[in-house]
Amino acid sequence: MQNYCLLLVDDQETNLTVLGNVFKKEGYRILKAFDGEEALSLAFSEKPDLILLDIMLPKKDGFQVCKILKADSSTSHIPIIFLTGRDDKDDKVVGFDLGAVDYITKPFDLREVKARVNTQILIKRISDELKVERDKLLAANEFIHTVLNTIPISLCVIDKNGEVISVNSTFQNVLSFKKEEYTKYNYEDVFSPLIKKSSKKDTSFLEVIKMALEGYSEFKNQEFQFSINGEEKFFMVSFQSLPNQQFIIALIDITERKLIENELATQSRLKYIGEIVIGVAHEINNPNTFIRVNNKNIQMILDLLRPILSDFAEKNPDLKAGNISFSEAISRLERANQGIYQASERILLVIERLKNFAKKDTQIMTTLDVKDVISESLMLTTYFLEKILDVEVNIPDNLPKIYGSQIELVQLFVNLITNSFHSIEEKINQNRPNFTRGKIEIVANLSQTSEEIIIKIIDNGLGIPKEIQDKVFNPFFTTKPQGKGTGLGLALCYGIVQRHDGNISFVSIPDEKTEFIIKLPYKK
Amino acid sequence: MAHRILVVDDEQEILAALDTHLSLIGYEVKTCDNPEEALNLISIEKFHIALLDINMPTMTGIELLRKIKQIKPTVQVIMITAYSTLEKAIDCWEAGASDYILKPFADLDAIGSIVNLTSERIRRWEDAAKKSIRK
Numbered sequence: 325m326q327n328y329c330l331l332l333v334d335d336q337e338t339n340l341t342v343l344g345n346v347f348k349k350e351g352y353r354i355l356k357a358f359d360g361e362e363a364l365s366l367a368f369s370e371k372p373d374l375i376l377l378d379i380m381l382p383k384k385d386g387f388q389v390c391k392i393l394k395a396d397s398s399t400s401h402i403p404i405i406f407l408t409g410r411d412d413k414d415d416k417v418v419g420f421d422l423g424a425v426d427y428i429t430k431p432f433d434l435r436e437v438k439a440r441v442n443t444q445i446l447i448k449r450i451s452d453e454l455k456v457e458r459d460k461l462l463a464a465n466e467f468i469h470t471v472l473n474t475i476p477i478s479l480c481v482i483d484k485n486g487e488v489i490s491v492n493s494t495f496q497n498v499l500s501f502k503k504e505e506y507t508k509y510n511y512e513d514v515f516s517p518l519i520k521k522s523s524k525k526d527t528s529f530l531e532v533i534k535m536a537l538e539g540y541s542e543f544k545n546q547e548f549q550f551s552i553n554g555e556e557k558f559f560m561v562s563f564q565s566l567p568n569q570q571f572i573i574a575l576i577d578i579t580e581r582k583l584i585e586n587e588l589a590t591q592s593r594l595k596y597i598g599e600i601v602i603g604v605a606h607e608i609n610n611p612n613t614f615i616r617v618n619n620k621n622i623q624m625i626l627d628l629l630r631p632i633l634s635d636f637a638e639k640n641p642d643l644k645a646g647n648i649s650f651s652e653a654i655s656r657l658e659r660a661n662q663g664i665y666q667a668s669e670r671i672l673l674v675i676e677r678l679k680n681f682a683k684k685d686t687q688i689m690t691t692l693d694v695k696d697v698i699s700e701s702l703m704l705t706t707y708f709l710e711k712i713l714d715v716e717v718n719i720p721d722n723l724p725k726i727y728g729s730q731i732e733l734v735q736l737f738v739n740l741i742t743n744s745f746h747s748i749e750e751k752i753n754q755n756r757p758n759f760t761r762g763k764i765e766i767v768a769n770l771s772q773t774s775e776e777i778i779i780k781i782i783d784n785g786l787g788i789p790k791e792i793q794d795k796v797f798n799p800f801f802t803t804k805p806q807g808k809g810t811g812l813g814l815a816l817c818y819g820i821v822q823r824h825d826g827n828i829s830f831v832s833i834p835d836e837k838t839e840f841i842i843k844l845p846y847k848k
Numbered sequence: 849m850a851h852r853i854l855v856v857d858d859e860q861e862i863l864a865a866l867d868t869h870l871s872l873i874g875y876e877v878k879t880c881d882n883p884e885e886a887l888n889l890i891s892i893e894k895f896h897i898a899l900l901d902i903n904m905p906t907m908t909g910i911e912l913l914r915k916i917k918q919i920k921p922t923v924q925v926i927m928i929t930a931y932s933t934l935e936k937a938i939d940c941w942e943a944g945a946s947d948y949i950l951k952p953f954a955d956l957d958a959i960g961s962i963v964n965l966t967s968e969r970i971r972r973w974e975d976a977a978k979k980s981i982r983k
Contacts (some may be wrong), residue, residue: 609930610859613952617865620956624872672954 328445329353331372333363333389334407335381339430343376346434347441348724360384364392367399374444376428376437378407379415387422394423403444464705478559478575481566486510486537488568498577501550520552521735529561536563537571547578547626558582586794597798598819605675612671619664626658677812689726692733694768694777694844700730701737702766705745713748713762723768724846728824736820739813740781741766747785747838754786756835771843776826779842787834796830851967852876853892854914856886857901857928865958866899873960873968883907891919896970897963898950902929903935910940917944922973924966 330352334340337358344354355370357363359382367375367389375393379386386406393399405426406419416427426440472479478495482488488509495501499518512530519529529548536543544562551557560576637643637651645653698717702709709715741764749764765782788796795801797818821828826844853875855866863879870877878895880886883904892897898916902909913925927948929937937948946969947962 606930606932611861611950613857614865616860616953616956617862617869617959621865621868621872624869672952675952 326447327353327452327518329355329370329372330373330376330441331355331357331363331366331370333357333360333381333386334378334380335359335374335512337377339407342434343437346438350438350442358382360386360389363389367393367402368396368713371399372402373448373653374441375402375404375846376407376441377424377597378409379419380409390419390422390424403448405440405444408685421460436726476577480573480575480576481509482511482537482573484537484569484571484572486512486534488514490614491837495575498552499550515550533563533573558674597815601678605678608671609675612675615664615668615671619661621670623665625753626661630654674812677760677816689727689729690733692728692730692749693725694723694779695719697723697730697733698766698768698779700735701734701741704734705741709741709745712752713745713764715764717766719768723770723777726844726846728844729820730812732820732823737781739817743813744781744783744785744838747783750772750787751784768845776843776845779844780838781842782837784837787836787838788830788836793830793832797828849971850874850876851896852878853897853963854886854889854895855879855899856904857881857899858871858884858904863899863951870963875963876904876938877954883912886912887915887919890916890923895920895923897966898923898925899963900925902927902933902940908936910936912945913940913945914943924970926962926966 328351330347332343332354333356334343335358340356340358344356348354355372357364357366361383363375363377363381364384366372377386377389381389384392390404390406393402393404398688400423403425404423406415406424407430408415408419408427409430419427425444428440430439459806468664473493475492476494477492478498479492480488481490481703488511491501499514501514511533515530515533529550532543532546535541542564544564545560546560546562547558548559550559557579558575560578562574563571564574565571633654634651637649637654640650643650648656698719702717703716706715731747744764748764750761751759763784766779767782768779770776771778792801792803796814798815801815818828821842821844824844826842828840828842830838830840832838851868855863855870855877856879857863857866858881863881867877867879875897877903880889880894883906886898886900887897900909900912900943903910909927909929913927916923916925921944924946925940925944927937927940927945929948930951930952937945937965940948946966949959949962953959
């Protein structure tokens, strides 16, 4: 019984000596007190592991001492064994009521005293050990809790009926879910508001969880899309069973990674298309060359033949080519040749634009003022703009200069402004009831990090439908009727911005507005 | 007497179109779709002008130009080049080419005017030669 301390309290010195010697041999540390006051002061200062307490004591009796010790939190845990002179049942009951663990009747048998004391000390030792283990468990629990609430994974524990048992802080933050809510809910109540009703594909989340619950099966890293506060989010979801028929749903937010992946895919796709385009342009250029020369040749020959043919037609008024007169046929031939010429001019133009889109060699780059570029772009477009819409330009005077190609940047803004114009024009043609007047807003300013200039072109036109938003930068993608647009406008814009080490993106709310955002580095 | 032009290109359609075009402007034209044969024709026949495509499979335009200049230095050589091969055309100029025509002939009158200019220059030398013989 190494290191355990016994406090012996008795007003008879012989008793103290006898007991003291016995327990000293057992290996206890011994404290002795002759009266109640002394017993209390030793108990408070030394915090013994066990007290053998006589009832009949001077100054304060054993019951009073016991009462005081049990009332104090620093000593209440110390087990007390009463030593009672009389075999008085009342004393024993009072002693137990006061919180004593045992009693020994005087005159005592030393073997009995030893056995009872050792038993109490054993209990005390075991409970001490348990307390240490419990503290360790509590600390481990605390640690796990902290970790679970700090990791960027949203966790939700449910039971076999699907009732939510607990969620971690990340879950509450990411899925916008208040703590007090979860205990009342089933997982379906928690997740259904996050699932886009319109999209049939996404209801599969609840089905997948349901199936996993029913089959007690687990799954890992399945991708799901949720809509949180109107924002599209992607999650990697795992479902695993825990002990006690509980299950954990773990969700990792991969929205950002997804966006970067999409952006990279768009970029590499456009780069790839750029390479194809160069090849295609070359292949088309060649046949167009001899179309053009032959067309010119035919024209030259026609010029020679015209007087002869006219003369011939005049002399033979009845001569017909199929259903038309001979002279009409001659003019149709000229028109046909003219048509070929126009077609070949158009091919030239398309190829020129394609090459611009894919161009690798740098244009003449100079220091430019955004304000000048925008006003030149507007000058080229105002003649058709002002009829149907207002233009508002807001560019601060002290904006740093950018480094780029004037021609290309003007081309970029003319394209974007023209697109906005067409969108508003179409909206007017559709006679929207709430639409009063078209407006194009051009705003430029320095980014918050002051690393680039942000130029926005905002229009209140038709907007870009969601389903085509990822395609608009693709060459040849057009929503205009056949023959009206080349589908190269935005592809060209993309190419121009890329060559200026910038970035072009857009935000569009269908039927409301479209906002093109161009970020260009400025010259330091 | 009309000046004689040899047009060398590996594409038959271009040859036919240029043949007609130059003939209509008033030249005597011969066409040829491979550089080796072109070199042979140059050495045995009299040509004033040669129009060479810069990109041909067996021998590049610049090689053919150099060989022509070796055997017949007075033949005026005009290179036909695309924008992408303009750098090669500059090498040709340094190797003795007298002019170039840019494909895909965005300016259709350019072919005629460039060939005419070259033809006029040859005519001036010819006149000079005649005068000196009279002396």
